[in-house]
Amino acid sequence: MKKVRKISFTTAASVIVVSGTLIVASMAQAKPPRSETQIAQERAALMTAVAKGDDLWHSAKLGNNGLACANCHPDGSASNVHTWPKFQTNLGKVGTLREMINWCIAVPMQGRILEYDSEEMIAMEAYATYTHRGVAIAPAKDEQHGAVPVKSGPGYPRH
Amino acid sequence: MKKFSRRQFLGMTTKAGAATMFAGIFAPSASSMLGLGGVAEAATKKIKPFNFAVLTDAHLYDIADHKFDHILEKAVADVNSIKPRPDFVLYAGDLGQSGKKAELVKGKKILDKLKMPYKIIPGEHDYYLDMGKAWRKLFGDEHWSFNHNGVHFIGMNSILVPDFWTLKKLTPKERMHMMEELECHNCGAWGVGEKQLNWLARDVKRVSPDTPVVIMTHSPLWDYYPRWNFQTYDAPEIREILRKFDKVISIHGHVHQVVYNEINNMRSCGLLSTSWPWPYPPVELEYPHIKQRRADPGDFEDGLGGHDIAVNADFDAIVHWREFSDLLPDNIKKGLKV
Numbered sequence: 001m002k003k004v005r006k007i008s009f010t011t012a013a014s015v016i017v018v019s020g021t022l023i024v025a026s027m028a029q030a031k032p033p034r035s036e037t038q039i040a041q042e043r044a045a046l047m048t049a050v051a052k053g054d055d056l057w058h059s060a061k062l063g064n065n066g067l068a069c070a071n072c073h074p075d076g077s078a079s080n081v082h083t084w085p086k087f088q089t090n091l092g093k094v095g096t097l098r099e100m101i102n103w104c105i106a107v108p109m110q111g112r113i114l115e116y117d118s119e120e121m122i123a124m125e126a127y128a129t130y131t132h133r134g135v136a137i138a139p140a141k142d143e144q145h146g147a148v149p150v151k152s153g154p155g156y157p158r159h
Numbered sequence: 160m161k162k163f164s165r166r167q168f169l170g171m172t173t174k175a176g177a178a179t180m181f182a183g184i185f186a187p188s189a190s191s192m193l194g195l196g197g198v199a200e201a202a203t204k205k206i207k208p209f210n211f212a213v214l215t216d217a218h219l220y221d222i223a224d225h226k227f228d229h230i231l232e233k234a235v236a237d238v239n240s241i242k243p244r245p246d247f248v249l250y251a252g253d254l255g256q257s258g259k260k261a262e263l264v265k266g267k268k269i270l271d272k273l274k275m276p277y278k279i280i281p282g283e284h285d286y287y288l289d290m291g292k293a294w295r296k297l298f299g300d301e302h303w304s305f306n307h308n309g310v311h312f313i314g315m316n317s318i319l320v321p322d323f324w325t326l327k328k329l330t331p332k333e334r335m336h337m338m339e340e341l342e343c344h345n346c347g348a349w350g351v352g353e354k355q356l357n358w359l360a361r362d363v364k365r366v367s368p369d370t371p372v373v374i375m376t377h378s379p380l381w382d383y384y385p386r387w388n389f390q391t392y393d394a395p396e397i398r399e400i401l402r403k404f405d406k407v408i409s410i411h412g413h414v415h416q417v418v419y420n421e422i423n424n425m426r427s428c429g430l431l432s433t434s435w436p437w438p439y440p441p442v443e444l445e446y447p448h449i450k451q452r453r454a455d456p457g458d459f460e461d462g463l464g465g466h467d468i469a470v471n472a473d474f475d476a477i478v479h480w481r482e483f484s485d486l487l488p489d490n491i492k493k494g495l496k497v
Binding site for chain 1: 342
């Protein structure tokens with residue numbers, strides 16, 4: 001490759017300018033390429049989390065009044081994952097998607113909130129985010145965003 | 160069937176009493192009499208102006224003192240306060256959430272507080288636990304028609320799906336649970352089915368084309384967002400059967416939002432729920448200015464409400480979305496002429 005200039009600024013990451021394009025690369029990429037099996041396994045791990053999140057999202061068990069997240073947010077719609085963190089009136093501060101998920105569990109669903117780094121919470125975030133794949137990040141953008149359109153089925157590989 | 164002129168009809172109902180004649184047509188709570196005429200009456204070109212109210216999608220749970228009970232109570236009180244008083248009320252389905260008899264009984268008890276008669280159709284949430292058995296016992300026929308002041312009203316069950324449960328050996332509860340999910344991973348598209356299409360064709364056969372028609376279904380009679388069953392698979396056939404009429408107004412629940420569309424002679428209005436507002440699906444709308452603003456999730460009544468529809472002598476209907484809080488844009492605040 002021509003005109004490649006490498007600037008090391010930490011041991012963890014480097015910034016490479018390739019023909020005027022700025023690329024942030026982690027040290028992980030300096031390792032030998034992952035095998036296809038490895039990539040497939042990692043992908044499957046994410047999809048397992050998404051599927052778990054999907055189930056929780058549609059479960060009335062998180063709340064105490066019969067409601068599930070999906071009552072108001074089918075396909076994860078209107079969770080507006082691309083706009084967080086932002087000032088959210090209901091939270092009274094700048095908050096994250098996970099805090100909003102907990103607010104919804106506690107207030108409209110009258111349930112018990114999840115630990116922020118629990119497997120359940122991460123699964124919920126994985127599901128909501130996956131349904132918005134490809135949507136441009138837009139902090140605090142005032143819009144209600146629909147999920148990525150899906151014709152039928154769960155919208156992701158599910159076993 | 161013997162045909163009655165309007166005069167004969169009214170004379171007869173005065174003698175016989177509306178309750179006896181129309182038991183099963185209107186709910187037993189019917190306290191005022193409707194000018195229900197036969198087919199001949201519907202051919203009258205001029206309409207006597209009137210207004211009617213519409214409520215839908217209460218999604219009541221079998222949980223005592225649930226917040227949705229109170230919202231439906233509030234909507235019923237709101238309808239009772241409308242002036243001039245609506246001649247009757249239509250209810251567009253999903254009175255219950257999980258098809259339980261207790262939910263429907265609770266819903267009926269609240270709806271019976273309406274000061275005018277009401278007419279109702281089922282939604283998928285009312286239906287798939289016992290395939291509509293409890294619903295039919297409480298409310299009667301799943302499809303019906305009647306004439307009022309020169310307008311022909313039709314109600315149909317639009318949530319019938321092909322059997323997806325027998326082969327999978329699902330229990331009624333499992334079947335209901337799948338149908339409760341809007342995304343409907345396993346259920347497929349729903350519609351009114353052949354039997355009701357035949358009924359509709361027969362029903363409107365002798366209704367004159369210049370008769371104004373209002374049709375109520377749970378789901379939209381156009382392809383809005385099929386993934387969420389914001390559709391009715393045999394809507395094209397329904398629209399074809401009703402194509403001979405000058406104007407058809409279609410009102411539908413299920414979408415829990417203000418939405419509008421026109422196809423040929425049909426003008427479709429989506430209705431507000433009394434449970435929660437659905438987000439707008441990721442599709443372009445033909446009438447993007449006829450939408451409601453985003454609801455505040457902290458206000459449990461935001462984006463919810465009922466409807467008052469006023470009909471004038473020329474069948475210009477003004478649809479008023481009566482939202483509990485102000486989420487309507489200025490262009491439809493005072494109603495939408497359809």
